[in-house]
Amino acid sequence: MIKSNFNVKKIETDKENVDKQKFEALIESSGVGSHMVFRTTENDDEFFIEEL
Amino acid sequence: MSENISFDLDEKTYQKLLEKKENMGFKNKSWNEWFSNLIDEENSYSKILENIFEKKNYDVYFDDWIKNFKNNLLTIQNGHSAKKLIPEKEYPSGIIIGGGPSLKKHNHLKILANSNFEGAIICCDSVLSKALEEGVTPDKFKNFFVVVIDTQSHQKQWFEKDIVKKFGSKIKCIVSTTVHPSTYEAIIDSGMEVYWVHALFDYDKGKTSFNYISGIMSRSEKNQKGFPGIQTGGNVGTAAWTVSWNILKCPEVILIGIDQSYPIENQNGEIDFNSIGRAHPILYEYVEKIKSGKDNSESVKQAFPITFNPDFNCHYIQDPVFLYYSNALKEFIQKTQNKVKTINATEGGAIFGNGINSIKFNEYLKLKN
Numbered sequence: 001m002i003k004s005n006f007n008v009k010k011i012e013t014d015k016e017n018v019d020k021q022k023f024e025a026l027i028e029s030s031g032v033g034s035h036m037v038f039r040t041t042e043n044d045d046e047f048f049i050e051e052l
Numbered sequence: 053m054s055e056n057i058s059f060d061l062d063e064k065t066y067q068k069l070l071e072k073k074e075n076m077g078f079k080n081k082s083w084n085e086w087f088s089n090l091i092d093e094e095n096s097y098s099k100i101l102e103n104i105f106e107k108k109n110y111d112v113y114f115d116d117w118i119k120n121f122k123n124n125l126l127t128i129q130n131g132h133s134a135k136k137l138i139p140e141k142e143y144p145s146g147i148i149i150g151g152g153p154s155l156k157k158h159n160h161l162k163i164l165a166n167s168n169f170e171g172a173i174i175c176c177d178s179v180l181s182k183a184l185e186e187g188v189t190p191d192k193f194k195n196f197f198v199v200v201i202d203t204q205s206h207q208k209q210w211f212e213k214d215i216v217k218k219f220g221s222k223i224k225c226i227v228s229t230t231v232h233p234s235t236y237e238a239i240i241d242s243g244m245e246v247y248w249v250h251a252l253f254d255y256d257k258g259k260t261s262f263n264y265i266s267g268i269m270s271r272s273e274k275n276q277k278g279f280p281g282i283q284t285g286g287n288v289g290t291a292a293w294t295v296s297w298n299i300l301k302c303p304e305v306i307l308i309g310i311d312q313s314y315p316i317e318n319q320n321g322e323i324d325f326n327s328i329g330r331a332h333p334i335l336y337e338y339v340e341k342i343k344s345g346k347d348n349s350e351s352v353k354q355a356f357p358i359t360f361n362p363d364f365n366c367h368y369i370q371d372p373v374f375l376y377y378s379n380a381l382k383e384f385i386q387k388t389q390n391k392v393k394t395i396n397a398t399e400g401g402a403i404f405g406n407g408i409n410s411i412k413f414n415e416y417l418k419l420k421n
Contacts, residue, residue, distance in 0.1 A: 002066050023351035027101055035291075037105070038256075049280060052250050
């Protein structure tokens with residue numbers, strides 16, 4: 001058996017939310033790039049579909 | 053304030069946890085980062101990033117994609133499918149040429165031009181003229197391809213240059229069905245042959261998706277089975293990587309100029325702006341903030357991370373756009389390592405980690421000679 005120790009840090013939830021809101025604002029203001037990443041739960045379709 | 057909690061794991065469970073952490077791309081990240089990702093994926097910084105970019109793409113581009121597709125439709129229906137490029141005998145390997153700053157810094161185009169590389173060259177559109185000028189031409193490399201996915205009209209500029217017109221007839225161009233019609237015209241005017249693909253982005257939404265509907269509309273007497281759809285990863289470099297092993301069937305793919313980041317001298321934010329080339333103005337603003345210590349908040353660190361690349365012993369900084377691209381490409385390479393061997397010879401930048409083999413470009417070429 002392995003004994004595992006977790007050091008659980010208390011975090012300030014409000015601060016984390018503020019950080020994430022600020023992060024979102026930064027992303028919003030930083031340009032849009034070229035195109036979009038494609039996401040699917042069908043692994044076979046993720047990269048290539050031979051006949052669309 | 054913190055609290056210590058202990059619990060017992062059997063070795064088998066611990067081993068499985070380690071494997072799972074590594075397979076999800078968290079090998080060199082903390083347990084906390086991985087656990088956070090597992091239980092709070094929707095709320096993680098990377099997921100927030102991806103969700104916002106998805107929304108921004110719809111807001112900014114979606115209508116143009118529809119218009120471009122509509123205007124291209126007749127030429128698509130009468131055109132060639134990229135499936136025609138699937139070789140009877142696979143190319144031994146393919147080199148993806150991106151336009152990142154490492155390409156110039158390490159003189160990679162000259163090194164390639166002077167090599168005896170025998171595989172396929174898959175060039176991103178924006179770097180094509182530079183590659184040709186440096187001697188990476190279809191006269192020297194017979195299997196020469198260029199990839200275009202960006203949908204704005206200014207993309208045509210890459211095909212209007214004299215040197216591109218000089219070699220155009222010997223280059224095969226793989227083009228997304230949503231490119232601007234003027235880009236298509238410029239490609240044709242340069243003498244290249246066009247081979248169509250669909251850029252996947254909403255196929256998961258089924259029959260109501262633009263991908264599905266445009267796929268059906270593209271079919272014609274000449275192209276009864278339609279055209280292939282490819283993962284673009286949001287950018288032409290990743291699209292070229294997808295093309296290299298799914299269409300050109302390269303079992304081994306080498307990346308050069310795929311930095312997806314900007315070089316930075318160290319973690320204190322000393323940056324060589326001359327080597328950056330073009331960048332979004334917000335990057336300059338935040339590099340100044342980071343350097344001056346005016347904003348060291350978690351949000352800025354997450355949106356403009358400065359990271360060390362241990363494979364090439366260098367630091368790099370990313371803006372949110374590059375972060376979005378590189379997160380996806382690294383994940384894709386890791387997921388597909390049993391299907392394609394990806395070698396990063398960029399000698400800098402953000403692409404390293406599980407499943408990615410890093411090597412200096414001239415060392416790779418020496419190994420192949």
